[in-house]
Amino acid sequence: MIGIIDYGMGNLHSVKNALEFLGIENQIIANPSEIESMDKIIIPGVGSFKRAMDNLHEKNFVEPLVKFGNSGKYLLGICLGMQLLAETGTEPTISSGLGLIPGNIELLKSDTLRIPHMGWNGLTIKNDHPILEGVKLGADFYFVHSYAFHVESDENIVAVTQYGYDVPAIVKNKTGNIIGIQFHPEKSQKQGLKLIENFSNL
Amino acid sequence: MKTFQTFKLLKQRLIPTLLLRDGRMVKGIEFDNYRDTGDPIYASRVYNAQYVDELVFLDIDATNQSRATNKDIIAKVSKECFMPLTIGGGIKHIDEIRDLLLVGADKVVINTAAYDNDDLIRSSAEMFGSQCVIVGIDVRLENNEYILYKNSGKVKADISLLDHIKRMEANGAGEFFINNISRDGCMNGYDLDLINIITKNTKVPIIACGGAGNFMHLVDAYKNTAVSGLAMASIFHFGDNNPIRARAHLKNNKIQIKEV
Numbered sequence: 001m002i003g004i005i006d007y008g009m010g011n012l013h014s015v016k017n018a019l020e021f022l023g024i025e026n027q028i029i030a031n032p033s034e035i036e037s038m039d040k041i042i043i044p045g046v047g048s049f050k051r052a053m054d055n056l057h058e059k060n061f062v063e064p065l066v067k068f069g070n071s072g073k074y075l076l077g078i079c080l081g082m083q084l085l086a087e088t089g090t091e092p093t094i095s096s097g098l099g100l101i102p103g104n105i106e107l108l109k110s111d112t113l114r115i116p117h118m119g120w121n122g123l124t125i126k127n128d129h130p131i132l133e134g135v136k137l138g139a140d141f142y143f144v145h146s147y148a149f150h151v152e153s154d155e156n157i158v159a160v161t162q163y164g165y166d167v168p169a170i171v172k173n174k175t176g177n178i179i180g181i182q183f184h185p186e187k188s189q190k191q192g193l194k195l196i197e198n199f200s201n202l
Numbered sequence: 203m204k205t206f207q208t209f210k211l212l213k214q215r216l217i218p219t220l221l222l223r224d225g226r227m228v229k230g231i232e233f234d235n236y237r238d239t240g241d242p243i244y245a246s247r248v249y250n251a252q253y254v255d256e257l258v259f260l261d262i263d264a265t266n267q268s269r270a271t272n273k274d275i276i277a278k279v280s281k282e283c284f285m286p287l288t289i290g291g292g293i294k295h296i297d298e299i300r301d302l303l304l305v306g307a308d309k310v311v312i313n314t315a316a317y318d319n320d321d322l323i324r325s326s327a328e329m330f331g332s333q334c335v336i337v338g339i340d341v342r343l344e345n346n347e348y349i350l351y352k353n354s355g356k357v358k359a360d361i362s363l364l365d366h367i368k369r370m371e372a373n374g375a376g377e378f379f380i381n382n383i384s385r386d387g388c389m390n391g392y393d394l395d396l397i398n399i400i401t402k403n404t405k406v407p408i409i410a411c412g413g414a415g416n417f418m419h420l421v422d423a424y425k426n427t428a429v430s431g432l433a434m435a436s437i438f439h440f441g442d443n444n445p446i447r448a449r450a451h452l453k454n455n456k457i458q459i460k461e462v
Binding site: 144145186 | 250328
């Protein structure tokens with residue numbers, strides 16, 4: 001059973017729709033005590049980092065999520081949910097994240113590129129991970145973000161996308177059970193759904 | 203002044219626009235003379251199978267009754283079309299945005315209310331993120347000047363194009379959806395001057411709408427402007443053009459499009 005965290009930050013129903021379409025058992029988690037019994041967890045979300053962390057704190061999600069991630073079970077953060085895995089965020093002011101993957105969130109560095117980075121963009125694989133199994137090389141995925149995850153070590157990068165520089169697109173922790181995806185697999189048609197299916201099969 | 207480019211590796215987007223009226227899909231000319239063009243859910247399904255990049259739904263009536271229908275349409279489409287879905291038409295309150303996002307929309311287009319209520323754009327950008335807030339802008343070229351119109355093209359707005367763009371960007375708009383009313387449904391090409399004026403004066407992405415009649419119009423706009431996405435309706439409603447053919451044509455003309 002995959003739990004989708006409901007912490008009041010946007011698109012959890014899109015993620016649920018994708019899981020339903022794929023026939024994957026899932027449950028929306030509004031109560032932190034339900035986290036422990038899940039096999040896997042997805043943290044979705046769109047919006048600002050600080051508001052998201054404030055919501056997670058207010059609803060007492062932080063401690064059980066960190067515990068779940070450290071237990072070795074599979075945890076996936078999507079878009080804002082991916083950025084929350086970092087140690088610190090800067091949107092709009094500096095605040096602490098879940099600290100599950102070393103690094104911090106910073107505004108996309110660009111003098112001449114449009115922000116947000118919005119649209120379909122490709123991936124370059126840096127470190128393999130089973131979540132990429134069978135995903136078509138060269139396929140594009142739907143990105144929409146203004147901030148990027150600056151990871152401490154290249155070992156934490158699974159894939160990057162090019163937007164002026166190598167922007168981390170898929171990140172992982174050292175043991176690979178915690179995964180963050182900057183783009184929206186649930187909005188990236190066939191290849192995006194493949195990533196979600198792969199996550200459910202991990 | 204810096205000109206903001208759409209990075210070449212970011213793929214150009216094809217965005218069919220579905221105009222809604224009482225739960226049906228319609229299409230008109232210059233925001234008038236609407237014809238029924240079918241069932242929006244069926245059309246979305248077909249577009250999804252043809253690898254379009256996003257879908258935009260615009261309610262041209264936005265009465266209370268059609269609002270409920272629209273929510274229903276988005277809810278159904280989002281269960282089977284896994285791409286960004288945008289909806290607009292008559293949105294005035296942040297609660298309406300929340301409701302639409304909850305049933306599966308990813309972004310909303312706000313047009314008329316953006317002129318009258320700065321706080322709506324500001325607070326929804328803060329609440330849901332800029333990426334979710336598209337400001338829709340309808341213009342007409344009158345005496346060599348772009349005049350802005352609200353209320354589905356019926357009422358002249360009291361601000362200049364560039365002032366409006368700057369103000370909306372400052373308020374947190376994440377994207378602009380630009381339509382030249384005089385070209386709507388005319389199928390004689392996009393207004394490239396209009397696109398260029400706007401792309402040079404903002405750093406947020408631009409979706410242009412109004413005028414696509416053949417695939418060369420798409421190529422022209424992508425080659426001669428820094429537009430981020432092109433929206434279209436008539437080109438796929440009338441005649442035998444479809445997004446698969448459009449994609450092939452763009453590819454042959456070396457326009458970077460999404461790999462599927």
